[in-house]
Amino acid sequence: MMRLCLGCSLKTRIVAVVGLLFVGGISLITFFVTRILHEDMRAMVSKQQLETTQYVAHDIDGKLHLREESLHRIADSIPRPLLGNPDAMQRWLTEQRSILEMFPTGLLIIPPDGGPPIADAPHLKTRPKSFVDRDWFIDVSASKKTVFSKPLIARATNQPAIVIAIPLLRPDQTLEGILIGVTPLATTGFLDLILGASPGQAGSYQLISPRHRVFALASDIKVAVTRMPEPGKDQVLDSAIEGVRGIRIIEQPGGARELVSIEDIPHANWLLISRQPTESAFEPVANTLRNILLIAALLGLPSLILLLAALNRLLQPIASLARDLHEMAEGTRPMHPIEAQSTREIADVAESFNRLQGKLLEQEQKLASMAMHDTLTGLPNRLAINHRLEYEMLRIQRSKRGLALLFLDLDNFKPINDTYGHQTGDALLIALGERLRSCVRDVDMLARLGGDEFLILLSDTDIPQEAAERVAQACIAALGEPFVVNGHPLQVSASIGLAIAEGGAEKQVSPQHLLSMADQAMYKAKGDGRNRYAIYQSEN
Template sequence: MMFRLNRRIRPFDSLISRLMLLGLCLVTIGIAARYYAISHFLREDLATVVEAQQLALATYVARDIDERIVHRRNLLERIGAALPPDLLRRPAALRAWLKEHYEFQPLFSAGLFVTDTRGVALADYPVLPDREHGDYADRDYIKDALAGRTTIGRPVMGRAAKEPVLPMAVPLLDGRGEVRGALVGITALATPGFLDLLQQSHIGKGTGGFLLVSPQDRLFVAASEPDMVFTPTPPSGVNALHDRAMAGYRGTGITVNAKGVEEVSAMVTVPSTGWFLVARLPSREAFATVARTQSFLLRNGVLAFMVFAALASTGMYVLLRPLSRAADHAERMTRGEIPLEPLPVVRQDEVGHLIGAFNRLLKKLDEQQAELARIAHHDSLTGLPNRALLADRLHQALARAQRTGSRVALLFMDLDGFKLINDSLGHEAGDDALRQVAQRLGKIVRQSDTLARVGGDEFVLLLCDLGEDAEAAAGIVAQKCIETLLPPFTVADIPCAIGVSIGIATGSGDTAAGALLQAADRGMYRAKKAGRGRYVACPV
């Protein structure tokens, strides 16, 4: 239903259009509120049920996996207790003994083998060409067993089996209780009756499944998706619920996985290994009822919107037609009386509030632009000027030196020992060391000078307004820089030594900025070659 509007009034400027729009907005808000409330309630209710189901399923599967592992560990302990110590000196007889026990209870699909106290394999069964006489002293389970402890090793790619395996080992004791060797049982993860069912099982319509995770190794031990088996877990920050599980959380939650798919997950510990099992189901499948309900609400909402629009437009046409005619008459009476200049806002109503908000937004944009300009000229780690700002200040200093007849000096500094800290303690420790270096150097810099960070561990100090003894003055400052870095730095609670090699170049107003910087750089390299922890002046 359309109204006759004066040609000077645009449709959305008219009172009729605004009232119509207001009514439609109210209806839309009501539909949206109903849509959200019902969807939210139904999703929360279903989430409680689905999470409980996932937790029960994960608990059952985790308990089953734990029982299988504990059963193998107990069996290995019984076999180790029954192994005669004198067989350790007779490999052939030892292999026959292993064969007899392996064939009686073949739970260790990848075989059994025995090592001596050095971790060298004495005999195995089934016989694998790369296992006998192999040195396994570096394996965690061998170390624990030779130390007298029964242990379940971390899942590894078997050297001899050439597939993902779970090793476990028990110590072999003689009559005096001394360790004579280690008995190792190896189970392939995909062996029938072990983790093969987990890797073949899916939840729901095939899109959900299981993950078996070793948090200490940050490894997916087994998974319903074959391409995830024996792959590293995602880094921190990718999946918030996974990060909590890696930190020890056990329970349920809704999260977005590394592939960007929202899913309902339940985490349960496998006690014998420290692993945890994840049962996961995509939210689109878990909350399929919610999606169908939302579709129903949308269809009915659109119908209600159309009915209201038809009734409201008819009602406003009948009620507001006289007001529209009065507005046309008033417009004709006042035509030409509106000033050309913008009308001021005299009331602090919604329009005044909008204008005020817009003005505040402009002010905020100006502040952000100033902050961006600051970031573009300063190092984000230390807050010092960067190479761009240094170049600008160097040109200004040379121009001032040209006018006043003074001299400038550049100290090009490269840290000694920083790479060792960065490589051994990590990048965060290296960043902390750089910040501490910047703080110490900043305490000896005049307000008129510029200390900048121009590279990883490279700093440049610009000295301005120097006299004819510029090189001597720069040498004094360089020695102060060396001395201020002599006390040890505390990085990651560890005292560390950081030195500095400095190249010095001086120039006047006629000196090119690039030549001055290159000369200081050459001086730094000469200081490095001369033994570090010193300064060398280099002519331009």
């Protein structure tokens, strides 16, 4: 017999337990949520400040690199005979208008003794007559390498500036002159992300030269080219000079705490510091948490009443379902399908579950595809071609048709990466993959192993060596045509190793051995002069 006592029903127990736990539970939940949210929001604020600092530092370093590269191009194009003809040299330098935008107050060529400029653009009468006392002149004369100066006050313009000095060397590596570019720190488009900007309402940016303990620039232009405080007076600056990088909270000697992010600017050996008091940085976090606590308090009691009423309503179908199931278990009602009294809700749950299942299946398919393909070129990766190779090796044991494996390694790809950067190198690999696709059949597989290595699997061929040589020749010819990537004409070639597996052979090599054979043949091709192919020859 079904017991109908009030305290025994699931509905009554759920309502009672929820009622008892709600008051204490909402307090505990609010406490833990606010603690977790507090940490998450602090981490988010810190991450935003760090990412902004990294972006600004990268922007400054890129602009310094651009100026250095531009000076190198000018240095390489200087007609060296004009160094002995100041008037002609002055006319030539004045014509280099495109680079003057980067060095608006000074593009100079000075003699190796540091005397008056041979030529300068713009031509200023206030140029000093000697540069022998400048740190950059001493460094470039001694090292005969490009030098970035410390932050300084340009004597010709009395403005904070940085000097980039490039030596002009004779064939015997003696100094023939020095090309220097002077960029005011306040030049439009140079350090705009620092000047007048600040992280938060009470923060600031500081650009420092740790080697010279000098401020290069700060959010306030008045701080430019001034000495840093003595060690011990500013823990943020001391930490930066000691090698601290990234984001952290630093406590000053007086007890004040600051959220600080520090990033390197490698070209000039400078540091960018973003700092703001923690009270200012985390003020939005504190405001949000206060609002959450207030809302929780105001909504607590009404929420409890609504929750109990809603539970009573929502659990009614469960009570009906439990009664039906109990009657069928007791035998007072024959077994039959239970009619859903909440058809819409059940349908919604089913539909939501089906949608979730579909999305999970779609994600699984995407993950499976990502696991089998190279993320850069979209070609099959090492795992995919290993699976295909194992399958093909099993197939040719039962067939008279063989297969061939071509191992391609690009020649001199690293200098392209080093010269034009990884972005250009990646774009070249993508274009190269597209071109190699045109050299193989649809049934064959082109894969990228990683770096500048590719594999081509030719399957189901009557004469695998002839097919492999034909494809290798097609690949060499295809790569012989120059590539144009990001405006750069690039020429690459490949050394190709060929390994053959004949169909129906009594003793078949393993997939890994076949790959090793192709690898050895590729190195033979490289040893024979590159830009060619070689067929694996057994030592026996």
